[in-house]
Amino acid sequence: MKKLVVLLLVFxxxxxxxxxxxxxxxxxxxxxxxxxxxxxxxxxxxxQIRETIISELQAQGMGDKVEIITKNANGDMNLLPSxxxxxxxxxxxxxxxxxxxxxxxxxxSTKTVPIVFSAISNPVAAGLxxxxxxxxxxxxxxxxxxxxxxxxxxxxxxxxxxxxxxxVYNSSEINSTSGIAVAKAYCDKNxxxxxxxxxxxxxxxxxxxxxxxxxxxxxxTPNDNTVASAMAIYVKVATDAKLxxxxxxxxxxxxxxxxxxxxxxxxxxxxxxxxxxxIVNGQxxxxxxxxxxxxYANMININTANKLGITISDELKKNFVILGQ
Amino acid sequence: xxxxxxxxxxxxxxxxxxxGIYITFRILNLPxxxxxxxxxxxxxxxxxxxxxxxxxxxxxxxxxxxxLAGLATGLLHTKLSIHPILAGILVMTGLYTVNLxxxxxxxxxxxxxxxxxxxxxxxxxxxxGGMGKTLxxxxxxxxxxVILSIAFKTRFGLAIRATGDNEDMVRLSSxxxxxxxxxxxxxxxACVALSGxxxxxxxxxxxxxxxxxxxxxxxxxxxxxxxxxxRRSVTxxxxxxxxxxxxxxxxxxxxxxxxxxxxYALKLISAVIxxxxxxxxxxxxxxxxxxxxxxxxxxxDIK
Numbered sequence: 328m329k330k331l332v333v334l335l336l337v338f339x340x341x342x343x344x345x346x347x348x349x350x351x352x353x354x355x356x357x358x359x360x361x362x363x364x365x366x367x368x369x370x371x372x373x374x375q376i377r378e379t380i381i382s383e384l385q386a387q388g389m390g391d392k393v394e395i396i397t398k399n400a401n402g403d404m405n406l407l408p409s410x411x412x413x414x415x416x417x418x419x420x421x422x423x424x425x426x427x428x429x430x431x432x433x434x435x436s437t438k439t440v441p442i443v444f445s446a447i448s449n450p451v452a453a454g455l456x457x458x459x460x461x462x463x464x465x466x467x468x469x470x471x472x473x474x475x476x477x478x479x480x481x482x483x484x485x486x487x488x489x490x491x492x493x494x495v496y497n498s499s500e501i502n503s504t505s506g507i508a509v510a511k512a513y514c515d516k517n518x519x520x521x522x523x524x525x526x527x528x529x530x531x532x533x534x535x536x537x538x539x540x541x542x543x544x545x546x547x548t549p550n551d552n553t554v555a556s557a558m559a560i561y562v563k564v565a566t567d568a569k570l571x572x573x574x575x576x577x578x579x580x581x582x583x584x585x586x587x588x589x590x591x592x593x594x595x596x597x598x599x600x601x602x603x604x605x606i607v608n609g610q611x612x613x614x615x616x617x618x619x620x621x622x623y624a625n626m627i628n629i630n631t632a633n634k635l636g637i638t639i640s641d642e643l644k645k646n647f648v649i650l651g652q
Numbered sequence: 653x654x655x656x657x658x659x660x661x662x663x664x665x666x667x668x669x670x671x672g673i674y675i676t677f678r679i680l681n682l683p684x685x686x687x688x689x690x691x692x693x694x695x696x697x698x699x700x701x702x703x704x705x706x707x708x709x710x711x712x713x714x715x716x717x718x719x720l721a722g723l724a725t726g727l728l729h730t731k732l733s734i735h736p737i738l739a740g741i742l743v744m745t746g747l748y749t750v751n752l753x754x755x756x757x758x759x760x761x762x763x764x765x766x767x768x769x770x771x772x773x774x775x776x777x778x779x780x781g782g783m784g785k786t787l788x789x790x791x792x793x794x795x796x797x798v799i800l801s802i803a804f805k806t807r808f809g810l811a812i813r814a815t816g817d818n819e820d821m822v823r824l825s826s827x828x829x830x831x832x833x834x835x836x837x838x839x840x841x842a843c844v845a846l847s848g849x850x851x852x853x854x855x856x857x858x859x860x861x862x863x864x865x866x867x868x869x870x871x872x873x874x875x876x877x878x879x880x881x882x883r884r885s886v887t888x889x890x891x892x893x894x895x896x897x898x899x900x901x902x903x904x905x906x907x908x909x910x911x912x913x914x915x916y917a918l919k920l921i922s923a924v925i926x927x928x929x930x931x932x933x934x935x936x937x938x939x940x941x942x943x944x945x946x947x948x949x950x951x952x953d954i955k
Contacts, residue, residue: 370760402860527918529859534658535908538905538909583764
């Protein structure tokens with residue numbers, strides 16, 4: 328039995344080495360720039376970024392020059408290092424990680440292959456770069472720090488009576504905790520109160536949100552990937568209690584949160600694609616500092632507003648991107 | 653109040669998973685780790701069937717899928733002599749891909765807008781405040797307990813229980829212990845998948861990562877229940893597992909309500925509450941022992 332297993336393993340190892348050879352010779356013939364796009368999970372905003380990057384590279388006439396490999400960890404963060412390793416074995420010329428966990432895994436895997444990240448809310452807190460202007464390593468990209476303060480200002484316009492906010496977020500997501508830190512500072516400065524409920528998995532969300540309903544006037548959640556995966560139940564708890572949710576991502580508003588000052592993920596994808604193009608065409612990482620996404624937009628879900636009995640004046644409507652019609 | 657009702661509803665739905673875990677861990681006495689996978693499997697099957705407009709069929713498909721997952725673990729264990737823990741882990745790992753495939757390659761599927769058993773009961777009953785949902789969850793849970801407790805009193809059920817108690821004796825009595833094990837694992841995982849399916853319809857989404865940690869939650873429920881009810885007959889055991897699940901959710905709700913500590917302290921607080929709840933009998937036993945010791949000592953003094 329043991330011998331059989333050993334034989335089988337040897338056979339399989341042989342196969343993998345052979346397949347490795349095959350892919351190598353293929354690239355040598357084509358001489359294309361291999362780009363590995365990695366996203367940690369299936370998620371509407373992340374998918375939108377990925378698709379925009381791909382279509383934008385095509386639009387810029389890079390279609391023949393680059394070969395794109397897309398990878399998805401499907402929510403299993405432990406898989407990300409292996410995915411990176413696989414891409415490196417595949418001899419990619421650039422890794423494009425979307426969202427913080429993917430970028431951190433990419434950075435840990437290579438110090439030489441260029442990395443251009445996308446959709447990182449706080450690259451400094453995530454330890455990817457020391458500052459926005461210093462890209463001395465092999466990593467740069469486009470950051471989308473959420474304008475948290477603007478979201479609270481927007482909340483004040485739509486629901487001026489909301490004085491106590493319930494923060495619901497995953498305490499293990501750095502993008503959330505850094506967003507929450509900004510939110511707390513803003514609330515403290517402006518005399519708003521807040522209560523927190525943290526989760527570690529989608530299964531905790533219902534109880535966490537319910538624990539706050541009778542203590543708060545509105546919910547606030549930054550661009551939290553775990554909460555975004557379970558918006559349905561979050562929205563149900565909030566809507567049943569007639570409380571609005573202010574969120575940090577447009578996809579969450581699409582799924583039923585009331586409003587956000589959000590990033591247009593298409594624009595984020597285009598900006599990332601532009602940076603990729605520059606680097607493929609010969610620029611260095613050092614020349615490309617970390618960029619902030621350039622444009623923000625007010626977004627509101629009109630269905631949710633109706634359910635909550637909130638009327639939006641026509642004048643206000645003009646300034647909004649209306650979702651959920 | 654919303655929190656309490658929500659917690660009880662969740663507790664009742666997760667109770668069905670606790671029943672499954674009670675069957676494998678306590679009745680069959682076999683640590684089955686397939687649960688994390690079969691819970692998500694139930695969710696995935698239910699989500700796909702619910703979206704295509706079959707909320708009831710969704711539950712049955714989930715039950716069958718869960719039973720097959722349990723059977724896979726059982727066969728790996730009995731036919732290939734793989735250690736049961738490893739067999740469970742292997743099936744759980746494999747199911748991750750299966751679940752993604754079922755959900756069409758997506759890690760997260762929303763069933764918002766589709767008819768679910770819960771939305772149907774809500775629209776049928778006049779009662780407000782989630783009463784219909786609670787009753788539905790309660791009745792499904794009760795039906796499961798009744799069916800299982802009757803099943804474990806039949807001849808075959810007794811054979812399964814005997815396999816858990818003393819496998820060698822069962823084999824000597826020329827009962828096929830392997831069949832008992834496979835059937836018990838199938839039943840257990842069918843319960844787990846049904847629970848996953850109900851949670852999917854209740855929370856209106858299915859996420860491939862939702863199953864992780866379910867073994868621990870289920871096991872905690874079973875043991876909390878045992879602390880309250882003690883280890884007695886199978887029927888009481890099943891009831892206590894379900895009760896433990898509700899208690900676990902209420903404990904979690906309590907932990908969420910405690911504001912004294914920073915928000916990230918949640919897991920530690922809930923662990924401490926569970927420890928306090930579980931230490932009850934031990935402390936009682938220590939007090940009892942001390943009392944006896946003192947009495948004996950006083951007797952000795954008299955002599």
